[in-house]
Amino acid sequence: MKKLLWIVNPHAGRGAIAGKVVDCVSTFQKAGYDVTLYATQGTKDATRVARERAAEFDRIVCAGGDGTLNEVVTGLMEAQTRPPLGYIPAGTTNDFALSLGIPKSPVEAAAVAASDNLQALDIGMFNERYFNYIAAFGVFTEVSYATPQQTKNVFGRAAYIIEGVKSLTSIREHHMCVNSAEMTVEDDFIFGMVSNTVSVGGFKTISTDDVALDDGLYEVLLVYPVENPMELQWLANDLLTGNVDSSRFVYFRTSQITFDAKNDVLWTLDGEFGGAVKHADITNFSRAITFIAGDTKNLENAEEA
């Protein structure tokens, strides 16, 4: 019999998963899995369990919010063998689930986790920490830690953030030296984003197939300072129309990049606080983890739901 380890954070999303455990286990069993249930006991426990026990199982499924998922991903990255990873969203925000086409209902998500729609994804490392889809600094951190994963592609997401800027005086400039094989630039930036996102909206100048989650490359967007509200609007327009030739930002792709600043810069990783650092070293581990995905064809509809 195939063996499945189900790692559950019982506290995620204020205990959202509690009443669904039996139905989820039953779903796994019907799909032919012998289920081991592990309830996490505290911070980093999911990382330890995933790392230490990955080799014993054919599949690992994680139930919790983005925090728990990140802990399991970290454990798998540190493990010798990495079985496919299923995800049952049970947190307060579950951005990542949506981009993988995983349903909100735990039992429906369990059915996806028991299925065989495998999708290898790139995993990022930010200094010593792993992240799934985005590392960012700048206005982002001042506007909100939460950016909707489902918000279009890299430009749409940035436009969303830029439009959330209420006053120019709240924007700090960060002098950064940015290095990668593809591009070296030293300048002031108000926002930077290194991301691996789905592209579902599509823009006139950018193909909807343009962003791949498993190509080993990050999309990097660095936004220059704006002087007045008009420029802010132009910037948002350039982002919304996907104007890659805009003089208001730099956009390129790379698998490895470093950022150096004189002062500490606040970063967010997957929408959570990622630390205040002068030096950030970001590496893409291509196709490092195989996820079990749902139906991603209707992502755009899901976004509007």
Ligand SMILES: Nc1ncnc2c1ncn2[C@@H]1O[C@H](COP(=O)(O)OP(=O)(O)OP(=O)(O)O)[C@@H](O)[C@H]1O
């Ligand atoms: N038994 C436990 N008691 C308390 N905290 C736990 C326990 N098990 C895990 N945790 C911690 O709970 C934290 C929050 O989990 P997670 O992010 O998955 O849920 P959430 O905060 O409800 O959801 P979201 O991040 O989507 O808002 C994790 O960082 C994890 O370390």
